[in-house]
Amino acid sequence: MSNSNVNTIVVGAGRLGSNIAKKLSNNKNDVVLIDKRKDKIGNVVDFSGFVAVGDATDLGFLEENGVKDAKLVAFMTDDDNTNIFLADVCNEIYRTPEIYIRLKDSRKMKIVSSNVRCICPFDLSLIDFDEQWKR
Amino acid sequence: MKIVIADGMHEADYIISKYNSKANDLIVINEQEDACKYLSVSNGIPVMCARCTRESDLREAGAEDADLFIALSKNDMTNYVACKTAKQLLGAKRCIATVVNPKNVEVFRKLGIDSVLSSTYLLGEQIRNAASIENLINTLSLEDNKIIILEVRITPDLNVEGKTLKEINISDIGSISTVTRNQKVIIPNGNTELKANDKVLIVTTEESREAVTKVFQRKK
Numbered sequence: 001m002s003n004s005n006v007n008t009i010v011v012g013a014g015r016l017g018s019n020i021a022k023k024l025s026n027n028k029n030d031v032v033l034i035d036k037r038k039d040k041i042g043n044v045v046d047f048s049g050f051v052a053v054g055d056a057t058d059l060g061f062l063e064e065n066g067v068k069d070a071k072l073v074a075f076m077t078d079d080d081n082t083n084i085f086l087a088d089v090c091n092e093i094y095r096t097p098e099i100y101i102r103l104k105d106s107r108k109m110k111i112v113s114s115n116v117r118c119i120c121p122f123d124l125s126l127i128d129f130d131e132q133w134k135r
Numbered sequence: 136m137k138i139v140i141a142d143g144m145h146e147a148d149y150i151i152s153k154y155n156s157k158a159n160d161l162i163v164i165n166e167q168e169d170a171c172k173y174l175s176v177s178n179g180i181p182v183m184c185a186r187c188t189r190e191s192d193l194r195e196a197g198a199e200d201a202d203l204f205i206a207l208s209k210n211d212m213t214n215y216v217a218c219k220t221a222k223q224l225l226g227a228k229r230c231i232a233t234v235v236n237p238k239n240v241e242v243f244r245k246l247g248i249d250s251v252l253s254s255t256y257l258l259g260e261q262i263r264n265a266a267s268i269e270n271l272i273n274t275l276s277l278e279d280n281k282i283i284i285l286e287v288r289i290t291p292d293l294n295v296e297g298k299t300l301k302e303i304n305i306s307d308i309g310s311i312s313t314v315t316r317n318q319k320v321i322i323p324n325g326n327t328e329l330k331a332n333d334k335v336l337i338v339t340t341e342e343s344r345e346a347v348t349k350v351f352q353r354k355k
Contacts, residue, residue: 057212059242081188081212084219088246107190111219 004028006071011056011086013040016102016121017076018047024072025049032065057082059089072098076119080104087116137162139198139227141187141217143207144170146233150205151178164196166208187217190224201227211239218248283344289333292353301325308346309339 006029010021013035021033021044031049034056035041041051054061056077067073073096075083083101090096091113099116103109106120137160140147147163147170155161155178163182165171175182185192187206198204204227206214214232221227229249234240237256244251289296295303300311300323314321315334321327329335339347 058236058238060238079212081210081216085212085215085246088219089242092246093242105189108188108216108220110190111216111223 006030007066007069008032008072008074009034009062009065009067009070010074010076011035012076012078012083012102013037013044013051014076014078016119017074018044020074020076020100021049022047024074029072034065056086059093062089067094067096070094070096072096072100074100076100076102078104080108084108084112087112091115136160136202137200139164139193139196139201139204139221141204141206141208141221142166142170142213143209143233144173146207147174148177150207151180155180162196162198162201164193164198188213188220190220193220193225198227199225201225202229203227204230206230206232208233209235211235211243215239215243215246215248222247222249281341283339283341285337285339285344285347287335287337287351289329289331289335291331293351294354295329295351296331297328299326299328303329303350305337305347305350308343308350309337312336312338 004027008024008029009032010017010024011034013033018033021031025031025048032052033041033044033047033049034052034054036053036055038053041053044051052065056062067090073090075086077083080103083103087099087101090099101112101116101118103118103120104122106118106123109118112118136158138154139162140150141164147165151161151163151174161180163174163180164185164187165174165182166186168184171182171184183196185196187193187208198221201221204218204221206217208214208217211234214234218230218232222230231250231252232243232248234243234251234253237253240251240253240256305311311323313336314323314327314329316330337347
């Protein structure tokens with residue numbers, strides 16, 4: 001993602017989600033960061049985008065936060081099933097061009113559409129270990 | 136019929152007891168250990184304690200090629216992913232997901248889940264039906280709710296007003312037993328015409344109740 005000035009939504013304000021939101025925002029994108037946990041949202045610092053507290057699996061709430069116009073969405077909650085559901089919603093209902101999700105269990109990638117880009121921290125760590133070990 | 140029952144406690148117990156026979160091959164998988172024990176002991180069948188959203192767990196449970204896959208978790212997202220996995224990777228012919236949030240009924244359907252059930256959603260539909268036929272004054276049930284007796288007051292805005300029983304023809308779903316007109320009780324026949332202010336007694340079954348109430352709805 002190198003474009004700027006597009007509407008983006010990030011769901012899940014943990015470390016990964018909030019840092020992705022900051023990156024997008026620093027690249028001059030309009031970002032809405034969503035989490036259902038108020039304290040998580042409150043802990044995010046140095047983020048200049050919008051924040052919203054609520055349940056992203058409620059489509060009405062997603063629409064209030066501009067999912068219809070979003071060009072990029074990133075689902076980084078700690079629940080794989082929620083991320084997969086939201087990816088399908090954006091892919092099949094809103095036709096969002098760019099979709100990223102986090103998967104703790106990369107085997108679940110099998111049921112995810114090829115339009116969706118999966119980020120699997122476990123697999124990445126293993127690759128990194130492999131590279132450092134062989135050095 | 137091969138039926139996979141994923142998660143759920145009392146709901147799962149009910150479905151298992153209903154379909155536990157030689158004619159059916161029941162595969163029960165549950166994430167919660169206490170639920171596994173309970174379902175296994177109360178139904179005398181093996182229950183696999185594993186995750187229904189994991190392809191490998193489902194395969195280990197023997198859930199491939201199910202005729203029916205039922206996801207009963209309290210977590211809607213779990214049910215969505217379980218059904219998707221069963222359908223796409225394990226060849227399930229038909230999937231049913233239950234949902235807690237009634238708004239998910241339409242969303243899940245749009246995303247390709249064959250059947251989506253929500254008790255709140257059904258309640259909402261019932262209320263809508265009931266509201267459209269407020270003329271339906273009394274109901275009485277007999278034989279453990281197997282027999283339902285409905286009393287309907289005929290008003291000019293009902294579809295059936297001015298029609299004969301032959302024209303209304305509900306013989307498949309119930310029978311119009313009596314018509315009370317000007318305090319006189321008539322045993323109707325096919326040529327009896329329903330008029331405004333009549334009170335009609337209909338005998339039906341629980342299953343056909345909705346179909347009967349539809350016949351007595353207001354004109355659209």
